Amino acid sequence: MHSDQSLVDRAKRYDQEAFAQLYEENFDRIYRYIALKIGNQMEAEDLTQQVFMKALKSISSYKWQEVPFSAWLYKIAHNQVVDYLRKKTRQPTTELNEDITVAEDNPYKNVELKVELEQLARALKKLTPLQQEVLALRFSCEMPIAQVAGVMGKNEGAVKALQHSAVQALRRIMVVNRGE
Amino acid sequence: MNREEMNNNFDSVFEKCMEDIVCHNRSLQDCLEAYPEHAGELKPLLVTVAASREAAGVSPREDFKARARYEFYSAVAEIREKQNIPWFRHSMGWVQVGISAVVALMITGGGVIAASGSSLPGQPLYSVKIFAEQIQVGLTFSETARTQLYANLADRRVDEIITLSEDGNIGPVMEANERLGSSFAEMAGTYSGFPGTQQPPALVDSFVDVASAPEGEKVRASVPESFVIEDGDSDTVAGLKNKAVAGYLAIVQRINGAAGTMKAALEETLAVYVQGYENAIKLAREQA
DSSP: OOHHHHHHHHHHTTOHHHHHHHHHHHHHHHHHHHHHHHSOHHHHHHHHHHHHHHHHHHGGGOOOOSSOHHHHHHHHHHHHHHHHHHHHHHSOOOOOOOOOOOOOOSSSTTSOOOOOHHHHHHHHTTSOHHHHHHHHHHHHHOOOHHHHHHHHTOOHHHHHHHHHHHHHHHHHHHHHHTTO | OOHHHHHHHHHHHHHHHHHHHHHHOOOHHHHHHHOGGGHHHHHHHHHHHHHHHHHHOOOOOHHHHHHHHHHHHHHHHHHHHHTTOOTTSSOOOHHHHHHHHHHHHHHHSSSOGGGGTTOOTTSTTHHHHHHHHHHHHHTOOSHHHHHHHHHHHHHHHHHHHHHHHHTTOHHHHHHHHHHHHHHHHHHHHTSTTOOOOOSOOOEEEEEEOOTTSOTTOOEEEEEEGGGSOOTTOOHHHHHHHHHHHHHHHHHHHHHHTOOHHHHHHHHHHHHHHHHHHHHHHHHHHHHO
8 A cells, every 4th residue: 555545544543643744744845835825924834734724624534546645735725825815805905015126146147046935926926827836836845746747637748848837937027027 | 859849858858957956956057067958048947946946945933833733733632532542542653752741741830841852953853842841931930940941941952052063964053053042032031131241251270060070070171250150159050050061061072073164153052152151140140
């Protein structure tokens, strides 16, 4: 039996060691995924905690489908982020400064960029939803392409092409916002 | 090769480089050198990848993680209880040890903290240890006891720093230095208007207790003047000074065996440690 599947089966029986392993393996990655999607580290902490609490409540209904358990967690995280952003857009907020400062300290043009999380999150929001998803999964979770493909339900070739176009678009946004 | 094949080929090269940078910490330059024929096209994209990956590399705060972990494991335990699943049906793993440590600590107010005491920064149980320590501080109401506790926690940080430095990994040592500084700052923060000391300590040769010496024998060593026990020092102050000297000598010994950036990091540890203990000793004197 696949070790991940075995672990999840144990977690479904509320085996604490299995839960601990799944929790420790995924907590930081889910946090980074959420932080990148919403651009706010403090609120990402609360949402991450909610994701794991929801996972705990729903684990009994989880069905193994030949994709990593993390894919299920990302789905919960994704829904959590969507809910959060929907609620947030209903509230009057101060518009964030859209300028993205891309500093280049290196004498070689375009060799070194520096962006902050919030700036990256704002730039990502200008991409298509699929582009956002592929980059959020890759950058925040440091996932290999095969796993990203599994989470997104696509083949690897499609994900490769998607991430290429996503990084190109992200680059353009960064450069345009910098006023070049 | 037609255009579609070329595109597919570039997508694969780009993916390989992205994987190397994102998943394997490979440098941008290495990737460009591996594919010189694509370097011109790859460079702006990989610069974007590297910068984005760095920006996305955030971590939740340690104290938040500890609290979230405790709440999560408590929720697991609660569900098990509701379902009447025996707590010890499975082997006693570190999770149970962690939860038991924190829960028992909350009930008893101290003494159980050692259950997670050997974990180091970066290890899963470490945040449980820090959380347990925070609870212990919260449950310590006497100013004298709290000063003693902070000093004990600082010594624990120093033990961690020395162990980490032996592994040669500079990052965790720097992080542990910050935690050490925070521990002393929290201690000073419990007393308003306490003056900090910024000057390097004046050293004197003195006969001091060291762990390696036979019991009852003192060893001559060069230590900060403020750490030398004087007539009239209370038991609390003398105890703090003994601890300060032990930690000071342990750090100095480790500095002598280190080189380069690790040596510099440990020198910073020493500076923070000396300043923190000088504050602790002054506080203990004021309380006496």
